Amino acid sequence: MRNFVYHSPKNLSDAIDAVTESGGDILAGGTTVIDLMKIGVREPSALVDITGLTDLEGHEIGADSLRFGALARMALVADDPDLVTAAPALTESLWKAASPQLRNVARLGGNILQRTRCPYFRDTAYAQCNKRDPGSGCAALDGGVTSHHAILGGSSACVAMYPGDWAQALIAFDAAVHTHGPGGRRTIPFADLHVLPGDTPDVETILKSGEIVTGITVPVVPALKASHYLKARDRESYAFASASAAVGVEMDGDTVRDVRIALGGVATTPWRARAAEDSLKGKPLTEETAREAGRIAFADASELEGSAYKIKLGADVVAGALMTAKSRAPGGK
Numbered sequence: 001m002r003n004f005v006y007h008s009p010k011n012l013s014d015a016i017d018a019v020t021e022s023g024g025d026i027l028a029g030g031t032t033v034i035d036l037m038k039i040g041v042r043e044p045s046a047l048v049d050i051t052g053l054t055d056l057e058g059h060e061i062g063a064d065s066l067r068f069g070a071l072a073r074m075a076l077v078a079d080d081p082d083l084v085t086a087a088p089a090l091t092e093s094l095w096k097a098a099s100p101q102l103r104n105v106a107r108l109g110g111n112i113l114q115r116t117r118c119p120y121f122r123d124t125a126y127a128q129c130n131k132r133d134p135g136s137g138c139a140a141l142d143g144g145v146t147s148h149h150a151i152l153g154g155s156s157a158c159v160a161m162y163p164g165d166w167a168q169a170l171i172a173f174d175a176a177v178h179t180h181g182p183g184g185r186r187t188i189p190f191a192d193l194h195v196l197p198g199d200t201p202d203v204e205t206i207l208k209s210g211e212i213v214t215g216i217t218v219p220v221v222p223a224l225k226a227s228h229y230l231k232a233r234d235r236e237s238y239a240f241a242s243a244s245a246a247v248g249v250e251m252d253g254d255t256v257r258d259v260r261i262a263l264g265g266v267a268t269t270p271w272r273a274r275a276a277e278d279s280l281k282g283k284p285l286t287e288e289t290a291r292e293a294g295r296i297a298f299a300d301a302s303e304l305e306g307s308a309y310k311i312k313l314g315a316d317v318v319a320g321a322l323m324t325a326k327s328r329a330p331g332g333k
């Protein structure tokens with residue numbers, strides 16, 4: 001690890017100045033950023049520790065929206081019994097992430113901005129990685145092991161998977177991200193925060209230099225209560241998703257009035273499966289229509305040699321998640 005300057009601002013304005021002037025990395029729980037520094041992937045000249053900005057902690061369940069501070073700890077949000085009832089997909093996706101120790105330390109702002117787990121990105125012994133070293137190539141696409149890479153949203157420059165769980169629940173329910181930076185405050189639809197790799201996989205979000213995520217809001221809709229996050233992975237604990245789905249449904253009798261489907265473990269960014277949603281609206285939700293929605297969700301997938309299994313697994317996960325969500329809807333069985 002190289003030497004770096006440590007800043008510990010006590011208010012947002014000082015934090016923005018410190019990040020902008022130092023060009024350093026923002027430090028929240030540190031479970032991504034310190035990890036990457038230890039393995040030599042990140043070598044920031046400065047770290048701006050924002051954990052002293054206590055105004056950014058906490059979360060609230062409002063009548064119209066759920067509000068999460070960027071420094072709320074994953075564990076405290078995942079274990080809130082009122083939120084478990086109000087928005088199960090949001091708590092389940094946190095609860096199924098990482099380990100209890102990590103969830104106690106990691107914050108929600110850091111969680112949505114976590115970096116890929118592509119082994120070639122994380123191992124500097126591999127010279128080829130367009131995300132770590134733009135223009136160097138892609139070791140995964142150049143004959144690497146691709147069993148945990150993306151089958152949706154990839155490019156000829158990068159197929160790294162977005163690894164987080166909570167983001168799928170956020171994109172499914174039209175969350176918004178609130179930021180404050182040198183240019184002032186702004187609100188970004190969560191669906192616009194992450195960008196596809198294209199030719200510049202090193203650019204992962206639309207955040208500008210010095211821009212700090214202050215919070216996240218989620219509008220309250222009936223489908224939030226009848227929601228579920230289903231995660232398939234190599235082992236039942238402490239593993240990233242091989243395929244996952246955050247879903248929610250609102251039923252009108254036997255007919256689907258509203259449905260949300262987002263996919264994890266399979267795409268380069270948090271991924272909303274809108275065509276699959278459209279296939280269900282106004283129709284009954286049965287094992288058969290759920291399976292068809294799962295199939296449609298992966299209709300545009302481009303699998304690599306190692307990742308072909310994700311298409312069937314992902315479709316099954318979508319179908320299973322939908323049936324659980326339906327069972328949570330009023331009158332659902």
Ligand SMILES: Cc1cc2nc3c(=O)[nH]c(=O)nc-3n(C[C@H](O)[C@H](O)[C@H](O)COP(=O)(O)OP(=O)(O)OC[C@H]3O[C@@H](n4cnc5c(N)ncnc54)[C@H](O)[C@@H]3O)c2cc1C
Binds near residue numbers: 032096106109212213
């Ligand atoms: C062994 C292991 C297993 C894991 N398994 C899972 C899993 O199964 N599912 C899952 O979802 N995650 C998993 N994770 C990832 C973990 O959830 C994230 O590392 C964590 O949520 C990041 O939060 P943090 O507060 O530690 O962020 P940090 O490491 O402090 O920051 C992460 C990134 O966000 C930036 N950042 C942080 N806060 C802000 C802010 N407010 N504004 C702007 N930029 C900011 C930082 O500069 C950095 O680039 C795992 C991590 C480990 C180490």
Ligand code: SF4
Binds near residue numbers: 118
């Ligand atoms: S998939 Fe992306 S992160 Fe992985 S080696 Fe290729 S360029 Fe790097």
